[in-house]
Amino acid sequence: MNEFSNNPCGNCTTNYGCCSLKGACGLMLTKEEYGKHFKGHAEKLVIRASRNFVIVSSRDGHFCPHLDANGCEIYHDRPIDCRLFPYMMNHVFENKWQVRIVFHDKSDCPKKNQLIQPSGEAKALAREFAQAVFGKDRPITVTFERRKTLVSRARNLVDKMLARL
Ligand code: SF4
Numbered sequence: 001m002n003e004f005s006n007n008p009c010g011n012c013t014t015n016y017g018c019c020s021l022k023g024a025c026g027l028m029l030t031k032e033e034y035g036k037h038f039k040g041h042a043e044k045l046v047i048r049a050s051r052n053f054v055i056v057s058s059r060d061g062h063f064c065p066h067l068d069a070n071g072c073e074i075y076h077d078r079p080i081d082c083r084l085f086p087y088m089m090n091h092v093f094e095n096k097w098q099v100r101i102v103f104h105d106k107s108d109c110p111k112k113n114q115l116i117q118p119s120g121e122a123k124a125l126a127r128e129f130a131q132a133v134f135g136k137d138r139p140i141t142v143t144f145e146r147r148k149t150l151v152s153r154a155r156n157l158v159d160k161m162l163a164r165l
Pocket residue numbers: 018019020027064065066067071072073074075078079082
């Protein structure tokens with residue numbers, strides 16, 4: 001920890017798609033996380049709600065509404081997707097047989113080497129997200145993908161097609 005009491009990220013400019021919430025991916029939230037921390041800040045966010053979870057990204061250059069001069073004001077209660085970073089979930093699919101989450105470590109976080117956790121811990125967090133969103137009784141597959149391969153692209157395509165069934 002440094003002089004910032006509640007966030008090890010220090011004076012990161014956050015121009016890397018993390019707390020700036022920039023980019024198409026956004027922050028994936030359970031409905032509970034959204035209701036607790038983000039619903040009251042809707043004017044600063046682009047909100048995309050699926051049946052089970054909510055994705056928020058920044059609107060009009062705003063950063064995350066919880067980012068202040070000391071870092072994240074809800075650091076110790078931040079959403080699962082924030083705890084997962086510098087890993088990122090890039091594929092969350094549900095069909096009637098299973099839920100599949102794929103995550104990677106290709107974010108541009110400048111402190112990635114210091115902050116990154118073992119992939120097993122990240123996998124547990126992604127599973128926690130899936131269970132919070134889809135329920136604990138569903139079969140859940142969580143996969144860490146170091147790089148995209150032809151096989152993984154084909155798998156994602158098949159998931160998309162199966163999700164429509
Ligand atoms: S909740 Fe905190 S850690 Fe998450 S994006 Fe906002 S400021 Fe960053």
